[in-house]
Amino acid sequence: MNKNRIEAFSDGVLAIIITIMVLEMKAPQGTTLEALRSQLPIFLSYVLSFAYLGIYWNNHHHMLHTSHFVTGGILWANLHLLFWLSLFPIGTEWMGRNHFAPIPTAAYGVILLMAAVAYWVLQATIIHSQGAASLLKKAIGNDWKGKGSPLLYLLGVAVSFRSVAMAQALYVLVALIWLIPDRRIERLLQHKE
Amino acid sequence: MNKNRIEAFSDGVLAIIITIMVLEMKAPQGTTLEALRSQLPIFLSYVLSFAYLGIYWNNHHHMLHTSHFVTGGILWANLHLLFWLSLFPIGTEWMGRNHFAPIPTAAYGVILLMAAVAYWVLQATIIHSQGAASLLKKAIGNDWKGKGSPLLYLLGVAVSFRSVAMAQALYVLVALIWLIPDRRIERLLQHKE
Amino acid sequence: MNKNRIEAFSDGVLAIIITIMVLEMKAPQGTTLEALRSQLPIFLSYVLSFAYLGIYWNNHHHMLHTSHFVTGGILWANLHLLFWLSLFPIGTEWMGRNHFAPIPTAAYGVILLMAAVAYWVLQATIIHSQGAASLLKKAIGNDWKGKGSPLLYLLGVAVSFRSVAMAQALYVLVALIWLIPDRRIERLLQHKE
Amino acid sequence: MNKNRIEAFSDGVLAIIITIMVLEMKAPQGTTLEALRSQLPIFLSYVLSFAYLGIYWNNHHHMLHTSHFVTGGILWANLHLLFWLSLFPIGTEWMGRNHFAPIPTAAYGVILLMAAVAYWVLQATIIHSQGAASLLKKAIGNDWKGKGSPLLYLLGVAVSFRSVAMAQALYVLVALIWLIPDRRIERLLQHKE
Numbered sequence: 001m002n003k004n005r006i007e008a009f010s011d012g013v014l015a016i017i018i019t020i021m022v023l024e025m026k027a028p029q030g031t032t033l034e035a036l037r038s039q040l041p042i043f044l045s046y047v048l049s050f051a052y053l054g055i056y057w058n059n060h061h062h063m064l065h066t067s068h069f070v071t072g073g074i075l076w077a078n079l080h081l082l083f084w085l086s087l088f089p090i091g092t093e094w095m096g097r098n099h100f101a102p103i104p105t106a107a108y109g110v111i112l113l114m115a116a117v118a119y120w121v122l123q124a125t126i127i128h129s130q131g132a133a134s135l136l137k138k139a140i141g142n143d144w145k146g147k148g149s150p151l152l153y154l155l156g157v158a159v160s161f162r163s164v165a166m167a168q169a170l171y172v173l174v175a176l177i178w179l180i181p182d183r184r185i186e187r188l189l190q191h192k193e
Numbered sequence: 194m195n196k197n198r199i200e201a202f203s204d205g206v207l208a209i210i211i212t213i214m215v216l217e218m219k220a221p222q223g224t225t226l227e228a229l230r231s232q233l234p235i236f237l238s239y240v241l242s243f244a245y246l247g248i249y250w251n252n253h254h255h256m257l258h259t260s261h262f263v264t265g266g267i268l269w270a271n272l273h274l275l276f277w278l279s280l281f282p283i284g285t286e287w288m289g290r291n292h293f294a295p296i297p298t299a300a301y302g303v304i305l306l307m308a309a310v311a312y313w314v315l316q317a318t319i320i321h322s323q324g325a326a327s328l329l330k331k332a333i334g335n336d337w338k339g340k341g342s343p344l345l346y347l348l349g350v351a352v353s354f355r356s357v358a359m360a361q362a363l364y365v366l367v368a369l370i371w372l373i374p375d376r377r378i379e380r381l382l383q384h385k386e
Numbered sequence: 387m388n389k390n391r392i393e394a395f396s397d398g399v400l401a402i403i404i405t406i407m408v409l410e411m412k413a414p415q416g417t418t419l420e421a422l423r424s425q426l427p428i429f430l431s432y433v434l435s436f437a438y439l440g441i442y443w444n445n446h447h448h449m450l451h452t453s454h455f456v457t458g459g460i461l462w463a464n465l466h467l468l469f470w471l472s473l474f475p476i477g478t479e480w481m482g483r484n485h486f487a488p489i490p491t492a493a494y495g496v497i498l499l500m501a502a503v504a505y506w507v508l509q510a511t512i513i514h515s516q517g518a519a520s521l522l523k524k525a526i527g528n529d530w531k532g533k534g535s536p537l538l539y540l541l542g543v544a545v546s547f548r549s550v551a552m553a554q555a556l557y558v559l560v561a562l563i564w565l566i567p568d569r570r571i572e573r574l575l576q577h578k579e
Numbered sequence: 580m581n582k583n584r585i586e587a588f589s590d591g592v593l594a595i596i597i598t599i600m601v602l603e604m605k606a607p608q609g610t611t612l613e614a615l616r617s618q619l620p621i622f623l624s625y626v627l628s629f630a631y632l633g634i635y636w637n638n639h640h641h642m643l644h645t646s647h648f649v650t651g652g653i654l655w656a657n658l659h660l661l662f663w664l665s666l667f668p669i670g671t672e673w674m675g676r677n678h679f680a681p682i683p684t685a686a687y688g689v690i691l692l693m694a695a696v697a698y699w700v701l702q703a704t705i706i707h708s709q710g711a712a713s714l715l716k717k718a719i720g721n722d723w724k725g726k727g728s729p730l731l732y733l734l735g736v737a738v739s740f741r742s743v744a745m746a747q748a749l750y751v752l753v754a755l756i757w758l759i760p761d762r763r764i765e766r767l768l769q770h771k772e
């Protein structure tokens with residue numbers, strides 16, 4: 001079974017999620033600069049989620065690249081990841097429209113956490129399916145980014161109830177860590193070719 | 194005529210349907226945990242529909258894989274299936290937003306039923322088009338899952354008016370039966386390669 | 387320049403249009419059978435538009451199949467067609483939600499007409515670009531379906547103000563004429579292979 | 580790393596953006612010709628944005644065609660472009676629904692400007708990645724269209740506060756300049772083949 005269709009389907013879902021988030025933003029009420037400024041929190045949470053989805057798409061792209069074939073387990077682990085990613089637009093809207101109130105901020109962190117766990121599960125499923133010589137296993141090495149992110153999300157969820165600003169800072173921090181593209185895989189693939 | 198475009202189009206439609214369902218969920222009103230909890234029935238019906246659409250995508254993927262070419266009949270049988278699948282978001286929302294009231298629950302079952310019938314029609318059209326040596330025909334065998342599911346949906350629709358919980362249990366049961374990926378086709382394809 | 391990307395983009399737009407129409411339907415208000423029944427005109431106009439978009443996708447698929455390369459003119463003629471097709475969801479909703487009132491019914495006919503004209507323009511652009519030996523030119527023959535449909539749409543628009551039922555009958559009639567897949571092209575392609 | 584997936588993803592996002600704009604239009608209230616006429620500003624801004632997105636898709640298509648491989652930098656420059664393009668539906672709606680009021684018109688110009696800058700960044704990233712013999716560098720030549728457009732957008736934003744009509748005229752002017760497809764690249768590719 002080739003991997004073209006799983007890539008195409010994932011690209012489709014990610015493209016829609018990323019675009020649907022804009023629909024949630026809605027145009028400002030009124031035509032004043034004030035109306036525009038009141039949209040700022042929604043816009044900022046949109047930027048953050050857009051960056052996150054870009055990171056997921058980018059790394060998903062790299063990860064499947066290392067996989068030579070696709071099993072039923074990979075298909076379902078992939079759908080599971082897409083499920084949590086599909087909750088980004090709603091989480092983003094709830095957080096933005098309520099000016100980063102504690103519970104929506106924590107809920108956003110839970111969605112980030114579940115997506116990270118689902119990503120890790122997909123990664124483990126691919127590594128397991130490809131056998132001992134898995135290219136992906138070599139590429140990720142000790143995977144400190146993959147292991148550390150869920151902890152930072154958990155921390156973000158916990159501090160949401162004390163300081164929303166600190167929770168946001170944590171979410172932004174993880175995004176920045178990941179924005180550095182996964183050169184480990186890129187490098188390994190170049191060596192191989 | 195090759196089958197790439199029918200796969201790409203179906204992937205597109207399925208990806209959109211699966212993602213549009215989230216739009217229907219809408220963000221909770223207010224920022225309390227109570228507001229979040231009131232979204233639970235909508236969330237649960239979303240999970241069920243997401244699983245169903247994942248199952249359809251997965252098996253659709255396998256089914257077209259066994260087909261060597263595409264006829265006009267297959268194109269239309271495929272569009273017919275997509276039509277019923279496209280009603281999932283509305284059926285899901287109606288059922289979830291009304292806390293699994295009898296008529297929406299029955300309507301959801303009717304959509305499940307029609308999609309199953311449309312899937313069966315597509316399967317029969319493919320088998321017929323590929324002639325006596327159809328790989329798909331061998332793969333599905335006696336097809337007890339394909340034949341049994343519509344009966345269970347019908348039962349679900351009927352009991353909706355007596356016990357909504359039992360109807361839901363039936364819908365979940367069929368999803369679980371199908372979540373086991375169609376290894377029959379997978380096995381046969383491996384033998385062949 | 388190859389034609390894969392124009393096919394992929396068109397498939398994407400058509401897949402989204404066809405699925406977005408459901409969003410317009412919205413779930414019924416209330417949980418009674420009456421609420422469901424009041425959605426019937428919207429559902430029927432959805433079925434009609436779904437069939438039309440299926441026909442366009444199907445024939446678009448065949449038409450591009452006969453084209454060996456893509457020019458800038460073809461790209462823009464294709465975008466022009468997609469523009470008019472993108473108005474289907476709104477036309478469908480306006481007509482359905484107002485129970486087939488005269489002006490929305492006429493407006494729907496105008497959208498059908500413009501899409502047919504755009505299809506004809508795309509067809510002429512492809513034929514012109516491929517030179518004298520155009521496979522498509524041979525395939526469409528005297529093209530009575532392509533020439534007759536705009537006339538029937540025009541008639542439909544005109545009679546909308548006298549009898550909405552007759553206008554609808556005309557729109558359904560054209561759909562039925564086209565539902566017969568364009569076997570002319572299919573046959574010719576088979577001969578060639 | 581091949582460029583198929585970046586093309587597919589971009590096509591997906593552009594297809595969705597272009598189609599989602601219609602959702603923003605919404606069906607007219609009432610069934611009179613007056614109701615239809617009141618939608619005219621929204622329709623006109625939709626036409627303008629549709630043309631712009633068509634231009635971007637078209638030139639994006641050409642630009643990636645000249646690129647032999649894809650780097651991490653190109654992926655992110657592409658996502659950055661898609662981000663600004665994803666704001667078109669909201670900018671369009673805000674401008675159209677408020678009958679081209681000054682601030683929404685200026686905001687629309689800012690979105691056009693940022694998209695043009697992002698396009699320029701993507702172009703520079705591709706040229707840089709392909710080395711001295713970059714096909715794209717040769718193709719764009721002195722790139723007066725790419726350099727002039729941002730200036731015209733800036734002018735449009737500035738005059739929005741004095742004359743909205745002049746701002747609109749400038750936006751339409753730039754679209755017309757770009758509607759002439761980038762034959763420079765087309766010609767060069769033909770020479771090469």
